[in-house]
Amino acid sequence: MRFLCLHGRGTNSDILEAQLAPLRRRLAQHTLEFFDAQNACAAAPGISGVYPPPYLCWYKHGKPEEVSVALDDLRAVLEEDGPYDGLIGFSEGAALITSLLLCDEHAGHRPRVQLAVLFNSVVPLIADPIAMHHASSPLGELVHEHHNHYLALLQTDGQVNGPLSQARGFSPVGPLRIAVSTVHIIGDQDPFAPSSQLVVGMCRPERVQMLWHDGSHKLPQAGEVLDHCAELIETAIMLSSLDI
Structure with missing residues (x-):
């Protein structure tokens, strides 16, 4: 299979490629390609002393219009490449x-891919059209409660007096579910683990593969965990070929 890989906030595609190298060796029969976000931001914790800039993010403050631009950029890469x-x-x-x-x-479009592998997801944000037309529906809600760690990053972007975020996050309340096979890798010590769990609830349970490991907000590097990750991805690839 051919995968497009998206890095986290405050890193870049080269950094993600280096971080995924041990898992990539276990998935040698598949192709992994990488794509950079378009916005500069502060480096993620522990990154600047190890990896050179640029440090990038998919949206500066999580406003619906920023999320819309990021999604358009991703759609363009998927369609053009x-x-x-x-x-x-x-x-x-x-x-x-x-x-x-x-x-x-939500739009009733055919899925663009067969499979998604999600490591340590933070809360998924809503783009402008959905936020504007469904503001009172259970589809989404203002980012709050256990999302506070991430909201602080969106609000300040490393600055003391950054602009307030208008971010709206998807909610697992309601019937909307991701139809494709998904793999969720979550660290026990990750402060964003509740957000990752919410994402699991936004997927069809019969197509979910999930692994909790003894780690924080980092890509796993331990051999046994990586072996298990690779096994789950291969299982999800098999499920993606089934009409469940």
Whole structure:
């Protein structure tokens, strides 16, 4: 299968490629390609001392119009450089993938890929058309409660007095569910783990593969965990070929 991979906030595609290298060796029969976000931001914790800039994010403050632009950029890559069979995302990249799949499902569009692999997802945000026309529906809600860690990043982007976010997140309340096969990798010590769990609830349970591991908000590097990740991805690939 051919995968397009999306990095997390405050990193870039080269950094994600390096972080995914151990898993990539276990998925050698598949092709992984990488795509950069278009917005500069502060480096993610622990990144600047190890990897050089640029440090990028998919949207600066999570406003619906910013999410709409990010989704348009992703759609353009999928259409111009595709077809791709699957998407792999970490953190904000995983959230953007979730937003794309939910937007397509809401619009009744045929899925663009067969499979999504989501590492440590933060809350997926709603793009302008949905936020404006369904503001009072259970489709989405203002980002709050356990999303506060991420909302703080969106509000400040590393600055003391950054603009307030108008971010709206998808809600698992209601019938909307991602139809394609999904793999969810979540760290036990990740402060964003509740957001990852919410994303699991936005997917069809019979197509979900999930792995909790003893880690934080980082891509797993331990051999046993990586072996399990690869097994789950291969299982999801098999499920993606079934008409469930």
